Amino acid sequence: MIAIHDLEIKNMIRMAMDARDRAYVPYSGFRVGACIKTHTGAYYLGCNIENASFGATNCAERTALFKAVYEGEREFEALAIVSDSSNYTVPCGICRQALSEFCEPDMPVICANNEGKYKVFTFGDMLPYSFKASDMRE
Ligand code: THU
Numbered sequence: 001m002i003a004i005h006d007l008e009i010k011n012m013i014r015m016a017m018d019a020r021d022r023a024y025v026p027y028s029g030f031r032v033g034a035c036i037k038t039h040t041g042a043y044y045l046g047c048n049i050e051n052a053s054f055g056a057t058n059c060a061e062r063t064a065l066f067k068a069v070y071e072g073e074r075e076f077e078a079l080a081i082v083s084d085s086s087n088y089t090v091p092c093g094i095c096r097q098a099l100s101e102f103c104e105p106d107m108p109v110i111c112a113n114n115e116g117k118y119k120v121f122t123f124g125d126m127l128p129y130s131f132k133a134s135d136m137r138e
Helices: 008-020 060-070 093-100
Strands: 034-036 044-047 076-082 108-112 120-121
Touching: 008 034, 008 044, 008 060, 008 076, 008 108, 008 120, 034 060, 044 060, 060 076, 060 093
Parallel strands: 076 108
Antiparallel strands: 034 044, 034 076, 108 120
């Protein structure tokens, strides 16, 4: 796993909590915030953005990831996720696949709860055997 200091984990959780305040969740009421850190030390924040056509909803993790990629970022060092739940919030399957395009298996994924307690996984733990561009080669 890429090394990450406890203070930095807490810093990223705090930013993810700030991002959570921007969630647009008229349907589920379930607010999620994410903070993704690039290899150059920049942070991009995201919240979930729901839609009346539920399938068009965008998760917090993908909002953060897509904002970063739009800005030219393609290498990431860590991701933090938080919701209002007392459970540790983990990325959904669609977000794991979206992240796999840019994130290495040793990237730490910080899954926090509403009190700021957390568990750290590697991205590879979260999505082993991910489907990648190389899998399309003959
Ligand atoms: N959600 C996220 O933003 N991230 C996740 O990893 C899990 C689910 C959002 C989508 C939807 O707005 C709400 O949580 C309920 O599924």
